Amino acid sequence: MKVLLIEDDMTLGPGLKTGLEKAGFFTEWTTSLEAAEVMLDHASFDALLLDLSLPDGDGMSLLKRLRRARQAIPIMVVTARSHREARIEGLDEGADDYVTKPYDLDELVARLRAVVRRSFGQSSDRLRFGAFELDIKGRVVTRESIRIPLKGREIRVLSILAQRAGRWVSKADIENTIYEDGKGIESNTVETAVYALRKKLGLGAIITARGLGYMVSR
Missing domain, CATH: 3.40.50.2300 (Response regulator)
Structure with a gap:
């Protein structure tokens, strides 16, 4: 956030x-x-x-x-x-x-x-999306109570998507959230994080559409 x-x-x-x-x-x-x-x-x-x-x-x-x-x-x-x-x-x-x-x-x-x-219309710091649960405060992701280890930038990107579950989030919106004043933006940062997340969560955990961005299911 x-x-x-x-x-x-x-x-x-x-x-x-x-x-x-x-x-x-x-x-x-x-x-x-x-x-x-x-x-x-x-x-x-x-x-x-x-x-x-x-x-x-x-x-x-x-x-x-x-x-x-x-x-x-x-x-x-x-x-x-x-x-x-x-x-x-x-x-x-x-x-x-x-x-x-x-x-x-x-x-x-x-x-x-x-x-x-x-x-965001949420009542808890624990966000459910698909088969997963993200504890925003603890910065922990679990599936069926099993913890999935993620790195800092992976958690940041996933948090942005989970808070907007069911909605498309553009690459630019993600970059604007994880970088300060647009400084230090690397062209492949988001793609790298999404690639790593798919390896750890499963290929279908994050979907992509050209011109729309990324989305996780509710």
């Missing part, structure tokens, strides 16, 4: 980015609204963590703009504004959750997982 963190605190930001990545979220971090707008226009994210007090404006303006543009990306407000009126405004304007600083990192991560799950 790929998330965008908008946080201008140069002490808090790196620690939160590290914590999110340890929890399995591929995280891009920016400190301004202007940069966030550019990143949202050029990449896809599974969720947005939004501070409100930013150097070039109020994060609430971005929240309002996205919702008025009918952007459905899950948004979690993470801010020092703890008064009741601010919480009500944030939720009424379309925030999926509102977390005040200081926060417990484990709780914030759990809330983020819940927000992302809801956006």
Whole structure:
């Protein structure tokens, strides 16, 4: 899962980015609204963590703009504004959750997982697709309770497909999720991961269609 963190605190930001990545979220971090707008226009994210007090404006303006543009990306407000009126405004304007600083990192991560799950219509961190089960939190794949060892990039690609089981996912969408700012993209990364996954899960586990991309069955 790929998330965008908008946080201008140069002490808090790196620690939160590290914590999110340890929890399995591929995280891009920016400190301004202007940069966030550019990143949202050029990449896809599974969720947005939004501070409100930013150097070039109020994060609430971005929240309002996205919702008025009918952007459905899950948004979690993470801010020092703890008064009741601010919480009500944030939720009424379309925030999926509102977390005040200081926060417990484990709780914030759990809330983020819940927000992302809801956006995919899921009720659990355990995703079933075909004959398999993927534990997103534990990053483990099993078939009939037998664990199938996968490497990090294989897990990332499979997670993207499993969260969208029954739907086509393009190669570009996968690349945009597993790479930061499109940097370091290798032309055969996705194909290599899919090839390895088919060897471990079976040839029919992932299907391909020219012009559409990849898909796993529900």
